[in-house]
Amino acid sequence: MIWLETIANGIFLGGLYALIGLGLGFAFGVMRVVNVAQGDFIVAAAFIGLYLAPWVPINPILVIVPVAVIAFLIGIALQRLLINRVLGHDQIPQILLTFGVAIVLRNAMVAGFGANSQSIDVGAMRFLGFNLLGIRLGVLPAVILVIALLLFAALHLWLHRSRLGRLIRATADDYQVVQLQGVSYRRVFAIAMGIAMALSAVAGVLLAMRGSFTPYSGADRLLIAFEVVVIGGLGSFWGMFFGGMLLGITQLVALKLDPASGLMYGHIVFFIILILSPNGLAGAFRRVVLRK
Amino acid sequence: MTPFTTSHPRLVAALAVLTTAALVLAPFFVREANLRLMIEIFTVFTFAQSWNFLAGYVGLMSFGQQLFIGLGAYFVFFVSNTLGLSPFLLLPFSFVFCAGFAALAAPFVFRLRDAYFAISIWVIAEVVRLFISQRDWLGSVSGLPLVATRGMDRSFVATTNFYFAAALVLISVFGLYALSMSRLGLALSAVRDNEGTAAAVGINVWWTRFFGFVLGCGIAGMAGATYYMSVFHVEPGGAFDPNWMVVMMFIVIIGGVGTIEGPIIGTAIYFLLRGWLAGTGNLYLMLLGAAAVVVMLVAPKGIWGVVRTRFGIDLFGTRRRSPVAQKFHQGVR
Amino acid sequence: MSLLSVENLDVFYGDFRAVRGAHLELAAGQTIAIIGANGAGKSTLLNAIVGLSGRKSGSIRFDGRDIGREPTDRIARAGITMVPEGRRLFGSLTVEDNLLVGLAAERPGPWTLEAVYALFPRLGELSKMTAGSLSGGQQQMVSIGRALMTNPRVLLCDEISLGLAPKIIGDIYRCFETITASGVSVVLIEQNVVQACAAADYVYCMLEGHMSLEGRPEDLSQAQITAAYFGTGEALP
Numbered sequence: 001m002i003w004l005e006t007i008a009n010g011i012f013l014g015g016l017y018a019l020i021g022l023g024l025g026f027a028f029g030v031m032r033v034v035n036v037a038q039g040d041f042i043v044a045a046a047f048i049g050l051y052l053a054p055w056v057p058i059n060p061i062l063v064i065v066p067v068a069v070i071a072f073l074i075g076i077a078l079q080r081l082l083i084n085r086v087l088g089h090d091q092i093p094q095i096l097l098t099f100g101v102a103i104v105l106r107n108a109m110v111a112g113f114g115a116n117s118q119s120i121d122v123g124a125m126r127f128l129g130f131n132l133l134g135i136r137l138g139v140l141p142a143v144i145l146v147i148a149l150l151l152f153a154a155l156h157l158w159l160h161r162s163r164l165g166r167l168i169r170a171t172a173d174d175y176q177v178v179q180l181q182g183v184s185y186r187r188v189f190a191i192a193m194g195i196a197m198a199l200s201a202v203a204g205v206l207l208a209m210r211g212s213f214t215p216y217s218g219a220d221r222l223l224i225a226f227e228v229v230v231i232g233g234l235g236s237f238w239g240m241f242f243g244g245m246l247l248g249i250t251q252l253v254a255l256k257l258d259p260a261s262g263l264m265y266g267h268i269v270f271f272i273i274l275i276l277s278p279n280g281l282a283g284a285f286r287r288v289v290l291r292k
Numbered sequence: 293m294t295p296f297t298t299s300h301p302r303l304v305a306a307l308a309v310l311t312t313a314a315l316v317l318a319p320f321f322v323r324e325a326n327l328r329l330m331i332e333i334f335t336v337f338t339f340a341q342s343w344n345f346l347a348g349y350v351g352l353m354s355f356g357q358q359l360f361i362g363l364g365a366y367f368v369f370f371v372s373n374t375l376g377l378s379p380f381l382l383l384p385f386s387f388v389f390c391a392g393f394a395a396l397a398a399p400f401v402f403r404l405r406d407a408y409f410a411i412s413i414w415v416i417a418e419v420v421r422l423f424i425s426q427r428d429w430l431g432s433v434s435g436l437p438l439v440a441t442r443g444m445d446r447s448f449v450a451t452t453n454f455y456f457a458a459a460l461v462l463i464s465v466f467g468l469y470a471l472s473m474s475r476l477g478l479a480l481s482a483v484r485d486n487e488g489t490a491a492a493v494g495i496n497v498w499w500t501r502f503f504g505f506v507l508g509c510g511i512a513g514m515a516g517a518t519y520y521m522s523v524f525h526v527e528p529g530g531a532f533d534p535n536w537m538v539v540m541m542f543i544v545i546i547g548g549v550g551t552i553e554g555p556i557i558g559t560a561i562y563f564l565l566r567g568w569l570a571g572t573g574n575l576y577l578m579l580l581g582a583a584a585v586v587v588m589l590v591a592p593k594g595i596w597g598v599v600r601t602r603f604g605i606d607l608f609g610t611r612r613r614s615p616v617a618q619k620f621h622q623g624v625r
Numbered sequence: 626m627s628l629l630s631v632e633n634l635d636v637f638y639g640d641f642r643a644v645r646g647a648h649l650e651l652a653a654g655q656t657i658a659i660i661g662a663n664g665a666g667k668s669t670l671l672n673a674i675v676g677l678s679g680r681k682s683g684s685i686r687f688d689g690r691d692i693g694r695e696p697t698d699r700i701a702r703a704g705i706t707m708v709p710e711g712r713r714l715f716g717s718l719t720v721e722d723n724l725l726v727g728l729a730a731e732r733p734g735p736w737t738l739e740a741v742y743a744l745f746p747r748l749g750e751l752s753k754m755t756a757g758s759l760s761g762g763q764q765q766m767v768s769i770g771r772a773l774m775t776n777p778r779v780l781l782c783d784e785i786s787l788g789l790a791p792k793i794i795g796d797i798y799r800c801f802e803t804i805t806a807s808g809v810s811v812v813l814i815e816q817n818v819v820q821a822c823a824a825a826d827y828v829y830c831m832l833e834g835h836m837s838l839e840g841r842p843e844d845l846s847q848a849q850i851t852a853a854y855f856g857t858g859e860a861l862p
Contacts, residue, residue, distance in 0.1 A: 034411075036355075036407065085589055091406045092347065092353055093592050095406070095407050095410065097585055099541060099584065100581045100582065100583075103538055103577060103578070103580060104582050107575075107578040107581070108574075108578055110574050111573075111574045111575070163725075166725060166726060169717060169718055170715040170718060170723075170726045173717055174713055174715060176677060177715075179676075179697035179698040180677075180697060180701050180772065180775075181701060181727045181730055181771065181774075182698050182701040182702040182729045182732070184696070184698040219534060222411070223411065223414065223415055226408070226411045230404065260425075262422055263422070264418075264419055264422040267418055268419060270415060271400065271419075274412070
């Protein structure tokens, strides 16, 4: 029974991990840009959430809405002011640029907020639970999983049903040709980065409600995001979701067996998948199930 | 392929002889405390140069170079303590150990490209750090002391360490120069610039890259061992600290990626800044990050890149660029 | 007055000058063709007109306005678009989504989804298919249709017959009668001289980055074209 509970909690955590990966994976899918500062922006969003949460009406969890809006605007600014200036054949400048941004942001947060561990207070919800099939589960983790699922579905639908979604997909396929149709790929990139940042920010706030964070948490967040994207199979939408699940379950099971291990077994699972299937879960799915 | 920049092999050879002579004589004239500072400067320069070699010459960017710093140090400390061997004897083998580790990792990490490759090495560094932190026989989080040097004469230890650090500097300046002038160097730059054309002229892309990767990681490992031997103690939090990457990237970006001279300038600026801003903690790191951002926006080729185009100076002149390759760069995406 | 006029245009790839002092005049409603061997600079010239190439100097005027420094998307919204070499469809999008991307230019006009499907009836049947799964000829139709959806005043076509069967080439070129009748001016790049001379009102021949010959197709002799095409001009009487 304890294992069933652990796995259920792993799924809850995994949904959140998937959401952390979604922002990074989306930005990579559209722009081939890897924002190395994403982890530190996730932590920055948690700090914004920490200070806004007491002012949010109805339920503190709704703080994700203003934080997402702020993160969207920051994403647009980041792309327009910095990343768009170093786009080109070579990816190294973009990566180094965002690495520099990450260092500045991380140390600014240490200077501004101190290195102490913090958590966003969601009030009584944190201690509520419910029984399912004889196991006791937390309401907050379940709500967080539902939010993650909704965001995955919403992004998927929006990309495939809306006009702007169509332009984003077209830009992802060929950012040069899309200009011949009158589309400014720089503007599309800015919007895509805004969305990526908003998704990551929501994940960051939710993670800060479930657990705790420090200004140094960004590195761990980035590694999780990166592993989710690679396990999922670069750019595969639902592959990422299952990648997140796998990491979440692995981590909680490992913590039960070896409480001091931290993220180590998650990293090891990532390497095992990389060895078995270079294209991640989506690649394995295509090979085994679809026999391609 | 006509090299656009000309090099001066004779001048470089003369410089190599002079530098070697100066480094050999240095311990006789320099005080022990300054010798220690020079060991630090030399090893940090070698870290940066190993990363520069991978990013600028092999075309592989790594975010986990601290892995090899830590591995090299732990190899020497652990084997020396366990078998009672002299750490100086083991130092060259730290190169072999780290190169071997890189060789084993390469088949897996080479499946990923660009940033994903870069971060995958960081992930390995984290796994190794977490692994060591939990193993009592490796000292867990508090780390390992270097037992063998306790009974040795302090100035002998400092001098020997200095010679190893000096050798690393010579290798990472003049060795890199010789390598980039060789056939292998040509193959490396071809692979870096355009995999497709490199393969088309008969270069084995995978093995060329593999060789570059293994070499770069081995040098970083040996430098890591030398660095930690001069402080007599290694612990996982410091040896595998991602801030090593911040330092390496700062030095290389500021100076100029893919040049030999760039990291020399970068290292000088880094140590000057560190001296001035000592005690300011985060401000100093923020400044390093901000400087990297500004350089990427204003002069992506770094200070040496600006100097070279502005004044036409090019001592080592090892960047080969053909107009055809440039056309490929801009025309093909 | 001409709708599109290029004068003394140089285009560089690094230090290499791919186009040298090229010129071109396109009147409203006209169809012109640029012929020339591989590497003569034809594609570079078209890319330069729509702002996709690197460094360039000289003058490119559209409707009396200098567009030499405008970005590609603004040129497209002003009314010049291109069917790129190799078709370059958005491979993961459906046929219909590919066409609808053209709406982003925000240029209302005769070319709507229905008009494109009327021009290429086969595309109507394939509208829900992924563009990457189509045959070469069908892809070329999508590529042309996608460009038409922006309702261009000038349509540049880069080697639309490349790699297609002769019958399909004939089908596609027949559609250009409808396209020009709708008021679109066309610039064709062709390696096939006969095809180009049949379709165009005026022909330019490019050699090593500059115009080696120009004229109305009926005024040009076979020998003149051969000489201008291969650069053997002096050897011939």
